[in-house]
Amino acid sequence: MFYGVNEAEKNIVFIFMKDMFFGMPEEGVRKNEFYTEKNAQESVEKEGGTIWFRSGQRNYRLTREFGAETDDCQLFCEDTGKMLDGENETLEKLLGGISETIFDNAVLTEALSGNSPAEMAREIQNKLSILSKSGDGLLDLGRSEQMLKMWRKGYLSQKERGQKAVLREKEKLATELENLENELNGLRGQKGQVAQAQARMYSAEGKEEAAVIEEQLQAIEKKNLGMVIAGALAIIVGIVGIVGSFQLTDEMSKLGMDVCILAAIATVIYTLTARRKLRMEFVKQKKKKAYLQSRQEKLKSSQEDIDGTYEEKLTAFTNLQSEYQEYENETSLPTSEELETQALNLAMDTIGELSRNIYLQKGRKIRIRASRILRELTNGKFMEFYGDEGQRIELSMEDGTVGVEELERGEIEVLYFSIRMAASELLADEKILPVVLDDVFHGKRKESLMAISRWMKKQPRQIILLTKNENVKSIFSGKQ
């Protein structure tokens, strides 16, 4: 028991033990590296001393000095008189292979910091939960999870932004495809119209129209020929009439010739008029024919143009479809944000799984072991307690249960003490390590403290008690 030591002196007891067994802490090593780099030898952190300890029925003396780039470690077995190699592995074996963190959690028990029973109850709940699930009372699994989720959220936001950009680009491509498709549909429509017009043109009706025009042209030509012949004949008759009227002497014959001349003149006038009409009709029919032909040519040319444009647009459409597909394939590959998110999910899942394993293997036994110690210390008043997974701790008594926050401060200290003793045994895999109790008791409940004192004296382990409390001092020194 160390009585009356101040805070700094209390810390040294445990820190000294830990550093002697496990080496200079990282912070000190880093400081020394910094000082060495800056050639500031005078600032180098130095630690050292001698500790005597007993392990496996033998007594040892460990002397150690730390400084910049030094760790002078001398391990001497007092029973055999032999100097051991002092390397950490030997020391490790003597310590039963426990790690520095287990040593932290199994050896040192600090006082609860809460002022009220409610605060102390919450503190015990947290400590019990964390010890049961991780074996390390300084971890904060809740905050770890929050940190991982926060990182994940960042990557998911990034991924979302990236996906939006990809979507925008795909929409652009889709719009271009749609436009091209509309143009192709338009062209198909035009092709259809042209085809229909051509079909009409080359249908029976169309052909008939062309044939009719052709027939009419031929008929006009025939008629024209007829008129030409008639006109020629009329001219001949006219000439004969004129010649005859001069040659013939009798009046009847002269009259006849006159009639012939008149008939000839009438016929010529008629044929000329008729031919003029026929010419006009011929020109009209020719125009009709030319119009039909030009329509056919126009349709053919339209068809070729439309086909050409259609083929070009179709190729452009196919090209753009390939472009879209390629872009889709590229953007469907896992992004760096997805990899990061997968890694974060894996980290969270693994922490959860390992934490569960620790609880199943050791953690839940802490509650059972602590309940036994509590039962012993309270003489059966509290038989068992529940709530080692972060929920409210309840203690079962003969006539019911009571929440931990309803207990008196002294009783809470007993519960806390039971939990830490159980943890000390189980975390160290039943190896017997000393425990350092740092101002754990506030000396209010004498019976509890005496029960604890009696319990401690039965323990095989060394107990180092640090206190400023007069009551605690008297009880544990046996003066009460």
Next chain:
Amino acid sequence: MRFIHLADVHLGAVPDRGCPWSEKRENEIWETFRRVIAGIRENPVDLLFIAGDLFHRQPLPYELNEVNNLFSSIPNTSVYLMAGDSDYLKGDSFYREFSWAPNVTFFQEEKITCVKDTKSDVYVYGMSYEHPKIEAPVYDSVRLAGREGVHILLAHGGDGSHCPVNVAALAETGFDYIALGHLHTPQSLIRDVAAYSGTLEPVCSNDFGEHGYIEGRIENGKVRTRFVPFSMRTYNQLLINVNEGSTQLSVEDTLKDEIFRRGGLNIYRVILQGKRKPELFLIPEKLKSFGNITEVLDETRPAYDLESLQKRYAGTLIGDYIRFFQEKNRNTVEDKALYYGLQALLETRRSS
């Protein structure tokens, strides 16, 4: 006699679709091709070989017209052109019916044919792809049409699905020069005899390094070649080393300096490597604003001594966590998970 060998121009490609420089890149691919032709106008060569994939996809009539106009502006240069696997001769390809300028020879069939150059004693062999893949090693068994003159083969391929190329077999064919296309990185297979010119402008983010064309001279029946870097931009992979003294600001400064040194027009993929101090949280996304950066990969790890941590925390959750991952043959995700979880557990652990 001088020639230029280029390939894989990929006119019509839109590299890095979605990035701010993408549209410019599409134009730059055309522009660089025009610059090559302009260069030939100013400093004429006798032969221009284009070993496939002039176009990125099926060429459209206006594109063929544009290219043909360019070829017709260099009437004293004989142009030899073939279709590759990207712009292969589909049944309805506009290549098939297109009328090229008199100085252009386009290899129309998927069968190696030989054409004697009208102005010189050069025999050019080539064929076009009529299918997107040709798995037979068609170039291994090509034989020269005769012993006289200079024999040049235009070839497109070199991987399992596109005319696989056997270097030894190529060497035995006896060609004076083999102008290869398909692989985007310029490389020499047989010095001054067989080479890939690579893409004229890089078309995808994996086309690192210099790009351009190959310029050759034929003197006394011997060919001498040199690579001419000609692209407007290059793709680069930047490795930025991070150490325990680095901060976000120092990493940004290093990146800015590197980009300035290598050229702000170029396009970069940034990889951060090294061991950083654990409390430093880099923001890779912020680095993208310092240049044309397609991607920032954070491969840094917190500078944890895993062995020492495992020893220190053995028997607790942290020790179990490290051991769980150390026992695996970790892939990228598992490696990241190890450090993420470890950092979260250590950063939130209260000090003793």
